[in-house]
Amino acid sequence: xxxxxxxxxxxxxxxxxxxxxxxxxxxxxxxxxxxxxxxxxxxxxxxxxxxxxxxxxxxxxxxxxxxxxxxxxxxxxxxxxxxxxxxxxxxxxxxxxxxxxxxxxxxxxxxxxxxxxxxxxxxxxxxxxxxxxxxxxxxxxxxxxxxxxxxxxxxxxxxxxxxxxxxxxxxxxxxxxxxxxxxxxxxxxxxxxxxxxxxxxxxxxxxxxxxxxxxxxxxxxxxxxxx
Amino acid sequence: xxxxxxxxxxxxxxxxxxxxxxxxxxxxxxxxxxxxxxxxxxxxxxxxxxxxxxxxxxxxxxxxxxxxxxxxxxxxxxxxxxxxxxxxxxxxxxxxxxxxxxxxxxxxxxxxxxxxxxxxxxxxxxxxxxxxxxxxxxxxxxxxxxxxxxxxxxxxxxxxxxxxxxxxxxxxxxxxxxxxxxxxxxxxxxxxxxxxxxxxxxxxxxxxxxxxxxxxxxxxxxxxxxxxxxxxxxxxxxxxxxxxxxxxxxxxxxxxxxxxxxxxxxxxxxxxxxxxxxxxxxxxxxxxxxxxxxxxxxxxxxxxxxxxxxxxxxxxxxxxxxxxxxxxxxxxxxxxxxxxxxxxxxxxxxxxxxxxxxxxxxxxxxxxxxxxxxxxxxxxxxxxxxxxxxxxxxxxxxxxxxxxxxxxxxxxxxxxxxxxxxxxxxxxxxxxxxxxxxxxxxxxxxxxxxxxxxxxxxxxxxxxxxxxxxx
Numbered sequence: 240x241x242x243x244x245x246x247x248x249x250x251x252x253x254x255x256x257x258x259x260x261x262x263x264x265x266x267x268x269x270x271x272x273x274x275x276x277x278x279x280x281x282x283x284x285x286x287x288x289x290x291x292x293x294x295x296x297x298x299x300x301x302x303x304x305x306x307x308x309x310x311x312x313x314x315x316x317x318x319x320x321x322x323x324x325x326x327x328x329x330x331x332x333x334x335x336x337x338x339x340x341x342x343x344x345x346x347x348x349x350x351x352x353x354x355x356x357x358x359x360x361x362x363x364x365x366x367x368x369x370x371x372x373x374x375x376x377x378x379x380x381x382x383x384x385x386x387x388x389x390x391x392x393x394x395x396x397x398x399x400x401x402x403x404x405x406x407x408x409x410x411x412x413x414x415x416x417x418x419x420x421x422x423x424x425x426x427x428x429x430x431x432x433x434x435x436x437x438x439x440x441x442x443x444x445x446x447x448x449x450x451x452x453x454x455x456x457x458x459x460x461x462x463x464x465x466x
Numbered sequence: 467x468x469x470x471x472x473x474x475x476x477x478x479x480x481x482x483x484x485x486x487x488x489x490x491x492x493x494x495x496x497x498x499x500x501x502x503x504x505x506x507x508x509x510x511x512x513x514x515x516x517x518x519x520x521x522x523x524x525x526x527x528x529x530x531x532x533x534x535x536x537x538x539x540x541x542x543x544x545x546x547x548x549x550x551x552x553x554x555x556x557x558x559x560x561x562x563x564x565x566x567x568x569x570x571x572x573x574x575x576x577x578x579x580x581x582x583x584x585x586x587x588x589x590x591x592x593x594x595x596x597x598x599x600x601x602x603x604x605x606x607x608x609x610x611x612x613x614x615x616x617x618x619x620x621x622x623x624x625x626x627x628x629x630x631x632x633x634x635x636x637x638x639x640x641x642x643x644x645x646x647x648x649x650x651x652x653x654x655x656x657x658x659x660x661x662x663x664x665x666x667x668x669x670x671x672x673x674x675x676x677x678x679x680x681x682x683x684x685x686x687x688x689x690x691x692x693x694x695x696x697x698x699x700x701x702x703x704x705x706x707x708x709x710x711x712x713x714x715x716x717x718x719x720x721x722x723x724x725x726x727x728x729x730x731x732x733x734x735x736x737x738x739x740x741x742x743x744x745x746x747x748x749x750x751x752x753x754x755x756x757x758x759x760x761x762x763x764x765x766x767x768x769x770x771x772x773x774x775x776x777x778x779x780x781x782x783x784x785x786x787x788x789x790x791x792x793x794x795x796x797x798x799x800x801x802x803x804x805x806x807x808x809x810x811x812x813x814x815x816x817x818x819x820x821x822x823x824x825x826x827x828x829x830x831x832x833x834x835x836x837x838x839x840x841x842x843x844x845x846x847x848x849x850x851x852x853x854x855x856x857x858x859x860x861x862x863x864x865x866x867x868x869x870x871x872x873x874x875x876x877x878x879x880x881x882x883x884x885x886x887x888x889x890x891x892x893x894x895x896x897x898x899x900x901x902x903x904x905x906x907x908x909x910x911x912x913x914x915x916x917x918x919x920x921x922x923x924x925x926x927x928x929x930x931x932x933x934x935x936x937x
Contacts, residue, residue, distance in 0.1 A: 253708075255709035255713060255733035255736065255737055256705075256708055256709045256712055258713070258726075258729055258730065258733060259709065259713040259715070259730060260716075262716035262719055262722065262726060263712060263715055263716050263719065265719075265721075266719035323700050323704045344704040344707070344708040345707040345710075345711045345712075346711075346712075347711070348712060348715040
């Protein structure tokens with residue numbers, strides 16, 4: 240990572256939100272590149288080459304989904320969209336258009352920063368961990384073994400591939416399509432029933448009885464590994 | 467007729483005697499018998515036959531000038547005449563009967579077509595009934611007829627005939643005069659009633675289906691409105707909330723400049739106020755929609771209400787000019803609701819008028835009082851005028867810039883004005899501003915004395931001062 244702070248493009252038409260986000264991002268070690276509409280965002284992205292973008296789905300000039308698509312045409316930077324409840328449809332369209340994740344308004348800044356960090360890991364993964372461990376669960380990628388509270392859990396090869404993919408992208412939203420394409424192949428990208436069944440089996444083996452702790456569901460969108 | 471025709475035949479035979487033997491000339495009488503029986507029936511045909519035989523015998527058969535009973539030729543002719551008269555007369559009568567029947571049937575078909583046109587062609591069956599009844603009277607050549615929905619009693623002079631649907635339920639009643647010819651009554655029963663009841667049944671079912679369709683469309687539209695409402699509420703509540711939460715967190719971070727700190731705390735206050743205004747408006751609107759906005763009516767001075775309305779906005783808006791004509795009486799209304807309505811109109815006018823002043827003028831017109839709220843904004847396109855009173859609808863021109871209206875003001879104004887028995891409308895010329903017109907009824911007590919009746923005015927003043935005393 241360079242010594243310069245990572246730049247984050249922030250696009251929202253509400254000045255007050257923009258102002259607060261600038262301070263919050265600075266506090267977390269990022270530099271905000273503010274834009275109050277989609278065209279300004281495209282201009283500033285071209286000039287400042289930000290490392291990530293946070294964009295509101297409701298913008299005065301262009302749909303946030305469309306802004307996502309235009310950024311994706313020339314940039315691989317992680318994009319997080321801000322959506323409101325009731326905008327489920329727009330959220331799904333934004334993810335299909337290339338957004339990495341979403342945060343629902345009103346968001347807690349800690350959640351936003353966590354999502355931003357996870358999304359940035361995609362483009363800058365850092366040193367590969369051989370053993371991913373979190374809160375009582377240990378996934379050994381080299382030995383292909385899983386331990387929960389020290390006890391070995393037996394997974395089928397597909398279940399292990401699924402867990403490995405989720406764990407290596409810790410904190411990041413993995414859409415149904417992402418998971419299906421990576422584990423089963425591109426031809427299965429729409430077969431969410433298969434995915435649901437394997438996630439259910441995986442959860443039965445690794446999750447505590449009182450509810451999922453490691454694999455979290457984003458309803459209608461995908462799953463993410465806690466942490 | 468028999469005499470004339472036979473006389474003609476007798477005369478003709480004189481002219482033909484030299485061409486053929488007299489005996490064979492009896493055929494000359496046949497056309498007479500034939501024509502008479504064809505046109506006037508068997509009875510008259512038989513009479514003509516007898517007369518023909520008698521005349522032939524007397525005038526032509528030798529011995530001429532005398533009746534000769536014994537001559538067999540005479541009997542042969544008579545038998546032939548009678549045969550012709552019966553056959554032709556019967557056939558002709560049958561044909562006439564068929565023709566008459568066909569004519570009746572045609573009339574009935576025409577009547578059915580006319581009834582279908584009247585009853586099915588109109589959107590409202592009830593409204594089309596008099597025209598349909600008129601057609602029935604016309605077709606039957608009777609002085610009057612009436613059709614009423616449901617069961618209607620007959621009377622001394624009117625006969626009530628039930629019209630039933632396929633389930634034999636009475637759906638309507640046909641009323642015709644009691645004094646009708648027997649065959650007309652019969653025609654009504656056997657011909658008119660079945661056709662009429664079939665058409666009325668279809669028309670009523672069509673009405674019911676249409677009403678259902680309208681209702682379904684209204685329901686669907688109200689569902690759409692609810693969805694749009696939910697979405698807008700969600701967005702409009704979350705935006706200031708997000709700004710407040712984010713600003714609060716930002717204020718908690720270290721290394722803030724003094725300017726940032728003041729900006730962030732301003733943001734919390736501004737967005738908090740915005741949220742409060744929105745919540746007030748949502749409460750107003752939900753009260754209105756739940757029908758809980760029952761006005762508490764009292765005597766209200768429009769001048770006071772307008773001043774109060776301007777007062778609630780004074781922090782947020784610029785110049786508002788108010789004018790109330792001296793002859794405007796007080797109205798019976800809920801002062802608080804009227805104030806909310808007018809405050810929303812003034813705020814809306816100011817939003818679109820920009821820096822230019824807004825004016826409100828109260829005048830008395832014939833049946834009521836009119837408040838005109840005039841702005842000098844961009845105006846409203848005709849296509850938008852229908853929609854501006856819908857909750858969360860925002861004018862196209864306002865959507866672009868940084869504008870913080872809730873899209874609820876006009877819906878609330880309309881709701882409160884209507885709850886108080888008034889009406890609201892809009893006039894606008896694109897590019898020249900918009901005028902909202904609130905018309906309120908003048909209550910009867912005030913109208914009786916106003917504008918110059920002193921007693922009524924005094925009464926009004928007293929009755930409106932009483933509730934103010936304890937305050």
